[in-house]
Amino acid sequence: MVKNLLDRVGTITLMGPGPSCVTDEVYRAMSLPTLGHMDSEFIKIMDGIKEMLQKVMATQNRLTVPISGTGSAGMETCFVNLIEPHDTVLILKNGVFGNRMFDVATRLGAEVDAVDAPWGKPIDPEMVKKQLEKKKYKIVAIVHAETSTGVRNPIQEVAKLVHQTDALYLVDAVTSLGGIPVPTDELGIDALYSGTQKCLSCPPGLSPVSFSEKAVKAITNRKTKVPNWYLDMNMIIQYWNGAKRVYHHTAPINMLYGLYQSLYLILEEGLDAVYARHMKYHNMLAQELEGIGLAMLVAPEFRLPMLNAVIVPEGVDEAKVRNDLRNTYNIEIGAGLGDLAGKIFRIGLMGHTAREENVVKVVSALKELI
Amino acid sequence: MVKNLLDRVGTITLMGPGPSCVTDEVYRAMSLPTLGHMDSEFIKIMDGIKEMLQKVMATQNRLTVPISGTGSAGMETCFVNLIEPHDTVLILKNGVFGNRMFDVATRLGAEVDAVDAPWGKPIDPEMVKKQLEKKKYKIVAIVHAETSTGVRNPIQEVAKLVHQTDALYLVDAVTSLGGIPVPTDELGIDALYSGTQKCLSCPPGLSPVSFSEKAVKAITNRKTKVPNWYLDMNMIIQYWNGAKRVYHHTAPINMLYGLYQSLYLILEEGLDAVYARHMKYHNMLAQELEGIGLAMLVAPEFRLPMLNAVIVPEGVDEAKVRNDLRNTYNIEIGAGLGDLAGKIFRIGLMGHTAREENVVKVVSALKELI
Numbered sequence: 001m002v003k004n005l006l007d008r009v010g011t012i013t014l015m016g017p018g019p020s021c022v023t024d025e026v027y028r029a030m031s032l033p034t035l036g037h038m039d040s041e042f043i044k045i046m047d048g049i050k051e052m053l054q055k056v057m058a059t060q061n062r063l064t065v066p067i068s069g070t071g072s073a074g075m076e077t078c079f080v081n082l083i084e085p086h087d088t089v090l091i092l093k094n095g096v097f098g099n100r101m102f103d104v105a106t107r108l109g110a111e112v113d114a115v116d117a118p119w120g121k122p123i124d125p126e127m128v129k130k131q132l133e134k135k136k137y138k139i140v141a142i143v144h145a146e147t148s149t150g151v152r153n154p155i156q157e158v159a160k161l162v163h164q165t166d167a168l169y170l171v172d173a174v175t176s177l178g179g180i181p182v183p184t185d186e187l188g189i190d191a192l193y194s195g196t197q198k199c200l201s202c203p204p205g206l207s208p209v210s211f212s213e214k215a216v217k218a219i220t221n222r223k224t225k226v227p228n229w230y231l232d233m234n235m236i237i238q239y240w241n242g243a244k245r246v247y248h249h250t251a252p253i254n255m256l257y258g259l260y261q262s263l264y265l266i267l268e269e270g271l272d273a274v275y276a277r278h279m280k281y282h283n284m285l286a287q288e289l290e291g292i293g294l295a296m297l298v299a300p301e302f303r304l305p306m307l308n309a310v311i312v313p314e315g316v317d318e319a320k321v322r323n324d325l326r327n328t329y330n331i332e333i334g335a336g337l338g339d340l341a342g343k344i345f346r347i348g349l350m351g352h353t354a355r356e357e358n359v360v361k362v363v364s365a366l367k368e369l370i
Numbered sequence: 371m372v373k374n375l376l377d378r379v380g381t382i383t384l385m386g387p388g389p390s391c392v393t394d395e396v397y398r399a400m401s402l403p404t405l406g407h408m409d410s411e412f413i414k415i416m417d418g419i420k421e422m423l424q425k426v427m428a429t430q431n432r433l434t435v436p437i438s439g440t441g442s443a444g445m446e447t448c449f450v451n452l453i454e455p456h457d458t459v460l461i462l463k464n465g466v467f468g469n470r471m472f473d474v475a476t477r478l479g480a481e482v483d484a485v486d487a488p489w490g491k492p493i494d495p496e497m498v499k500k501q502l503e504k505k506k507y508k509i510v511a512i513v514h515a516e517t518s519t520g521v522r523n524p525i526q527e528v529a530k531l532v533h534q535t536d537a538l539y540l541v542d543a544v545t546s547l548g549g550i551p552v553p554t555d556e557l558g559i560d561a562l563y564s565g566t567q568k569c570l571s572c573p574p575g576l577s578p579v580s581f582s583e584k585a586v587k588a589i590t591n592r593k594t595k596v597p598n599w600y601l602d603m604n605m606i607i608q609y610w611n612g613a614k615r616v617y618h619h620t621a622p623i624n625m626l627y628g629l630y631q632s633l634y635l636i637l638e639e640g641l642d643a644v645y646a647r648h649m650k651y652h653n654m655l656a657q658e659l660e661g662i663g664l665a666m667l668v669a670p671e672f673r674l675p676m677l678n679a680v681i682v683p684e685g686v687d688e689a690k691v692r693n694d695l696r697n698t699y700n701i702e703i704g705a706g707l708g709d710l711a712g713k714i715f716r717i718g719l720m721g722h723t724a725r726e727e728n729v730v731k732v733v734s735a736l737k738e739l740i
Contacts, residue, residue, distance in 0.1 A: 002418075004631075004634055005411075005414055005415050005418050005630070006399050006402060006415070006627055006630060006631060006634075008411060009402045009403060009405060009411065009415075009627070010403065011403040012403065012405060012406065012409070014404065014406060016406055018620060019404050019406065019407070019620065019623060021404075022403075022404050027401040027402075027403075028401065029376050030400050030401055030624060031397040031398065031400055031401040032376060032379045032397075033379060033380065033381040033382065033392070033397075034384065034389050034391075034392050034567075034573045034574075035379060035382060036382065036384060036386055036389065036702045037389070037574070039382070039696070039702065041375075041378060041379065044375055045375050045376070045379075048372075048375050068439055068440055068443070068575070069438055069439045069443065069600060070438055070619050070620050070621070070622060071619065071620065072599065072600050072618075072619040072620075073438070073439065073600050073619075075599075075600075076598065076599055076600040080598075100599070103599055104599045106595075107595050107596070107597045107598070107599055108597060109597070195620070197404075197620055203404045203622065203623055203624040203625075204404075204407070204620040204621065204622050204623055205438070205575060205622035205624070205625050225476075225477050226477070227477045227478060227479070227597060228446065228450075228477070228598060229442065229445075229446055229470070229473055229474045229477055230439060230442050230443050230445075230446040247707075248442075249440050249441065249442040249443075250388060250389065250440050250441065250442075250565070250567055250574040251440070251574065252440060252573065252574050252575035252625070253389060253573055253574055254400060254573040254575070254625075254628075255573075255575050255622070255624075255625065257376055257379070258624075260375070260376060261374075261376060264374055264376075326409070332406045332409065337617075
């Protein structure tokens with residue numbers, strides 16, 4: 001036999017755009033003995049996950065469950081369940097993940113329009129208002145925390161505009177959930193999805209989603225079957241919420257243990273404390289980076305605490321800096337994507353990564369390298 | 371805080387239709403430190419997984435990768451990438467998973483026909499021959515190991531018939547892979563999918579797939595985009611096989627560690643030894659069950675070693691037997707599904723479950739309970 005490559009896996013401080021650092025408790029949870037997916041003890045764990053997700057998502061939505069795929073599977077789930085052919089969809093986009101939404105919805109046969117903002121700037125509610133006055137939409141979709149640029153989009157202001165229409169309000173909370181408040185019910189969000197590998201600090205593999213009663217009605221009253229068996233919420237709801245749990249697909253048991261434990265740790269610390277911790281170390285990071293002459297891409301009022309876009313100074317070889325960080329300091333940070341490739345570093349402070357020692361570590365390493 | 375339910379998770383001997391027993395080595399692999407999904411060390415692990423999957427699937431197919439979802443996501447992947455609206459598809463069905471294929475293909479807008487066999491009996495190649503003479507199909511699909519009934523379908527005989535036409539040959543190897551030979555290249559299988567939680571003895575969460583050059587051509591030459599962003603092989607191939615790995619979605623890192631380790635253990639034991647072990651303990655189980663007066667559903671020549679369908683004797687409360695096995699003996703076995711609900715037990719001997727101690731354990735418990 002060849003050498004087992006897993007023997008070489010060491011600890012890297014994950015300060016990129018996700019995955020984030022994982023606690024020992026979550027690793028331990030993931031290695032607990034696998035139970036059957038219809039086992040009564042496992043069903044109690046599923047119920048615990050749903051309850052804890054409701055708390056972290058600030059929602060009473062009964063249909064609040066993790067999808068058996070990574071964050072993009074959550075995006076696919078929300079769109080494929082809500083869109084029927086020729087439905088009108090408005091995507092507000094200012095980065096990679098807004099673009100991805102546009103692609104997903106288009107592939108599903110929707111009539112898709114967009115309101116754009118430059119990468120690094122937030123969506124402008126005025127432009128959304130104008131577009132909503134022009135045309136009637138079934139769905140309006142926005143990315144809360146645009147991971148590709150570090151911008152926090154104004155989901156509250158947009159919520160008000162959307163609710164002056166009949167549209168369903170769809171929000172990508174992949175990077176925001178567990179790092180800044182995601183007030184699902186307060187803002188009347190109808191469909192929300194997230195990922196486990198960002199501020200929930202669990203390895204990647206699951207995508208928590210939540211649907212309002214209005215969204216559930218749209219799904220159950222579809223004229224056509226959901227063109228995706230694996231992600232059809234009409235069946236998934238029977239397994240997760242049915243009085244008699246009906247087998248759909250075999251749930252990823254050990255990943256769900258990991259999610260259970262990561263939600264447990266967040267609620268044990270307290271949501272407010274968790275949000276304050278993200279903000280505290282974000283502020284420390286921004287200040288320290290400015291102290292060594294680095295500038296942030298995004299204006300202070302729209303910055304995400306968990307994803308810090310830092311402008312690569314003139315003359316600096318950004319790929320070399322990232323490689324040196326990885327190979328000499330065992331720190332991973334992210335590169336820019338799309339229009340911002342080569343122009344920014346993306347430094348994540350997500351979940352368990354958002355700690356003082358990590359801020360100190362990355363800033364002192366960058367100071368030596370730049 | 372409420373009590374942490376994970377504290378109650380104990381070891382259950384998993385002898386149902388999957389998930390199967392997991393080795394300590396695989397649990398340990400899953401709790402290794404998470405690496406970034408673009409990390410060069412992780413990419414080596416991905417390459418190792420592809421190579422080992424090729425060996426277990428007996429294929430040289432370059433596009434042999436695990437999909438980031440459970441077995442049914444693999445089914446969805448094969449159909450959604452190969453089907454364009456109005457394509458003709460023939461499904462050979464004799465159980466739950468054949469029915470699921472029919473549903474998946476129908477939702478994707480294909481024109482779907484079926485050749486049926488009674489549950490508990492194999493597909494009849496004569497009937498397939500007649501249907502293929504009547505109509506031209508783009509895809510012919512069959513389940514190798516029908517987990518709902520314990521039937522091994524004649525994929526070799528059907529292969530010959532399919533290859534007299536231009537059709538793509540699609541095979542569900544969810545339960546067969548790693549338990550009986552799956553000669554992908556020898557049979558000219560064009561699209562194959564499996565799951566990790568059966569004979570690979572890894573927790574559920576991933577679905578290995580493999581596509582022949584002919585299938586890859588069909589995918590890359592599509593007239594329409596794949597109506598599923600998350601499972602679009604045109605993009606997934608860039609992440610798994612591209613000279614420059616292009617980010618698609620964040621891979622489920624720790625699940626992939628588990629798959630790596632489980633494939634490593636299978637190849638270390640040797641594929642022939644693994645198949646022989648499955649057959650040996652299947653024969654022992656069938657003999658011992660007959661010794662205590664229980665009969666098998668399937669005729670000997672079509673029985674699967676890893677999934678044993680056992681007829682519930684007249685007057686026995688099958689649900690009570692399963693509950694007692696679970697609660698008194700810590701053994702999970704499966705119930706019948708669909709037409710066979712209440713009529714059979716399904717006893718799995720998949721992967722690490724296929725050991726003498728487990729055969730002895732389940733037979734002696736059943737002897738006391740029936």
